[in-house]
Amino acid sequence: MKMLRWAVGVTRLDKVRNEHIRGSYKVAPIADKVKESRMRWYGHVMRRSDDHVVKKALALPDNNRGRGRPLATWWSTISRDLKQAQLNEETTQDRPTWRMRTRRADPK
Template sequence: MRMLRWSAGVTKLDKIRNEYLRGTFKVADIKEKLAEKRLRWYGHVMRRDEEHPVRKALNLSIPKRGPGRPPSTLLGTINKDMSKAGLNAETTQDRSSWRLRSRRADPK
């Protein structure tokens, strides 16, 4: 956001909201962009063969932890992103469909 504010010549004292600046420059929110990149990577990995090391690493079991909130995992975050976007794992095999449905972050 600092770079956008600098480009626009706006400071925090001007009290202009970040959403307005992102809309002016047609830049997506960073959360949406990160989710898009994670889904893009996940589709790439899932199209590889079953014996590929990265694909095997996704199926590794997670050891039990002590008390407290368990840390979030990459696969858990990807599953949340997929449910938000209305995608499922079978869609990853069709590259053009996956690409069309997983890319949403760039405003028009």
């Protein structure tokens, strides 16, 4: 956001909302772009062969955690993203469909 504000020539003292700046430059929210990147990486990993190191690491068992709220892991975040997008693991094998369903372009 700081870079966009600098490009527009607006400071925080001008009290212009981030949504207005993002809308004027037609830039998607950073959370959507991070989610898109995470899903792209997940699809890349799942298309790998089963004997690849990264795929083996994903199959490792989880450790038992202590008391309290469980920490957010990459795997739990991916599961939530897949559920929101109504996708499953088999969809990753069909690359054109996967790209079409996970890609979030900047608003125009």
